[in-house]
Amino acid sequence: DQQVKQNSPSLSVQEGRISILNCDYTNSMFDYFLWYKKYPAEGPTFLISISSIKDKNEDGRFTVFLNKSAKHLSLHIVPSQPGDSAVYFCAASVDSGNTPLVFGKGTRLSVIA
Amino acid sequence: EAGVTQSPTHLIKTRGQQATLRCSPISGHTSVYWYQQALGLGLQFLLWYDEGEERNRGNFPPRFSGRQFPNYSSELNVNALELEDSALYLCASSLFRNEKLFFGSGTQLSVL
Numbered sequence: 253d254q255q256v257k258q259n260s261p262s263l264s265v266q267e268g269r270i271s272i273l274n275c276d277y278t279n280s281m282f283d284y285f286l287w288y289k290k291y292p293a294e295g296p297t298f299l300i301s302i303s304s305i306k307d308k309n310e311d312g313r314f315t316v317f318l319n320k321s322a323k324h325l326s327l328h329i330v331p332s333q334p335g336d337s338a339v340y341f342c343a344a345s346v347d348s349g350n351t352p353l354v355f356g357k358g359t360r361l362s363v364i365a
Numbered sequence: 366e367a368g369v370t371q372s373p374t375h376l377i378k379t380r381g382q383q384a385t386l387r388c389s390p391i392s393g394h395t396s397v398y399w400y401q402q403a404l405g406l407g408l409q410f411l412l413w414y415d416e417g418e419e420r421n422r423g424n425f426p427p428r429f430s431g432r433q434f435p436n437y438s439s440e441l442n443v444n445a446l447e448l449e450d451s452a453l454y455l456c457a458s459s460l461f462r463n464e465k466l467f468f469g470s471g472t473q474l475s476v477l
Contacts, residue, residue, distance in 0.1 A: 258407075286465065295369070295455055295468030296408070341407065352398055352421060353466060357407035 255279045256344050258356035267365045271329040275342030275356055278323065282344040286353065287316060287327045290339045299340075300327070332363045367392065369469035371456050377475045378446050386441040386472045390458030396420075397439040398459070398466060399431060403452040411454075414439055446476045 257276045265271045273287075283304035288296035302309040302316045302325070309316050315328045329336055342356040370389045378384050390397050399411040410423035414433035428444040437458075443450055453473050457466035 256407075288468075293470065295457075295470045297468070298465050301465065343408075352410050352413050354410065355400070355408040357405075 254356075255282075256342055256354050256356040258340075258342055258359050260359050261357070262360040262362070264362045264364060265332045267334055267363055268331045271327075271332045271336065271361055271363065273327040273329075273340050273342075273359050273361065275325050275327075276323060277325075277344050279344070279346075279354075280323070281346045282354075284345045285316070285318060285325050286343045286345075287314075288341045288343060288355075289336075290341060290358070296341055329361075332361075334363050334365050337361055337363045369456055369458050369467055371454075371469035371472050373472060374470070375473045375475070377477065379477050380446055380448060382446050384443045384446060384450075384474055386443075386454050386456075386474070388439045388441070388456030388458075388469060390437050390439070390456075391467055394458035394460050394467070395437055396459045396461070396464075397433055397437065398457045399439070399441050400455045400457065401425075401452045402455060402471075403449070408455065412441065443474070448476050450474060451476045 286301040287299040289299050290296040300311050300314050300316050302318050318325045339358040339360050341358045343353040345353045372387045396415045398413050400408040412431050413421040417433050431441040433439045453471045455471045457468045
């Protein structure tokens with residue numbers, strides 16, 4: 253049973269436009285959500301996170317939105333740059349529990365110049 | 366500050382052999398996590414060590430095992446290798462349990 257789902261395996265966006273990556277989760281106990289970016293031959297790197305007490309968190313060009321009732325979060329990248337081309341993983345955890353981060357399968361973003 | 370380091374970078378084994386993968390966490394981090402990324406799949410949680418103890422393990426057979434040493438470095442052992450064990454094995458560390466994870470670059474294991 254996949255608790256964190258990224259239903260779009262890939263996404264292509266033109267440089268300068270907005271990239272929107274989506275993530276759905278099924279476990280209502282999740283209360284901490286993160287996005288990671290992964291380039292080929294490198295480990296994932298942390299991008300941005302959000303706690304369930306908030307519905308939005310912003311860091312520069314990156315904004316994460318959380319809709320708890322829909323069990324849905326999204327990552328917005330504005331404006332998109334060619335260097336943003338990577339695989340993006342959504343992850344979730346129960347902040348106070350012994351369950352480690354649960355990752356989605358990832359979405360490959362291609363930003364076209 | 367050095368990041369999470371993993372060795373070897375690549376490992377080629379044949380079916381039935383054993384593989385040992387190593388990980389050194391960021392200095393001061395006590396939690397070490399192991400994830401498997403098989404082709405086309407996301408990161409599947411394997412094992413979590415904290416303060417030398419196994420805290421949780423994912424849905425993998427017992428031939429996947431590991432340990433954490435007093436200096437918080439960790440080893441992942443895979444016995445009786447099968448073809449489907451071919452994957453990228455990622456190690457991560459965190460300062461406190463379940464905090465933001467910092468990943469190494471991984472060990473690419475190929476089983477022939």
